[in-house]
Amino acid sequence: MRATARQPAGRRLAIVEEQAEARLATGDRLLIGELADPVARHPLRERLPSVQLRALYLAGRQSEAPASYEELRHQPTARGSAAEERERQARCPPQTS
Numbered sequence: 001m002r003a004t005a006r007q008p009a010g011r012r013l014a015i016v017e018e019q020a021e022a023r024l025a026t027g028d029r030l031l032i033g034e035l036a037d038p039v040a041r042h043p044l045r046e047r048l049p050s051v052q053l054r055a056l057y058l059a060g061r062q063s064e065a066p067a068s069y070e071e072l073r074h075q076p077t078a079r080g081s082a083a084e085e086r087e088r089q090a091r092c093p094p095q096t097s
Contacts, residue, residue, distance in 0.1 A: 013038075017047040024051050024058070031055050 016038060023031045035052040042048060056065040 020051045
């Protein structure tokens, strides 16, 4: 049941990623502010930070992009939740001899 409950959330997040990429393609500058929360909540996702960095660059905020990238590089291990750790352990159970 847990896997079933996670699937809709994963699909919703994939839709958010697709919409962010589409909005970036149209030049939507409001996107930058709206991405901060989803990027912080899902540090292991790659598409959202990628869109965020490209949006900063295209908005002429190139000086902010490297700092944002550095912050993202260090987030996954520092911000990994207990649920994410359980997911990793479930995918890669310890090997027994």
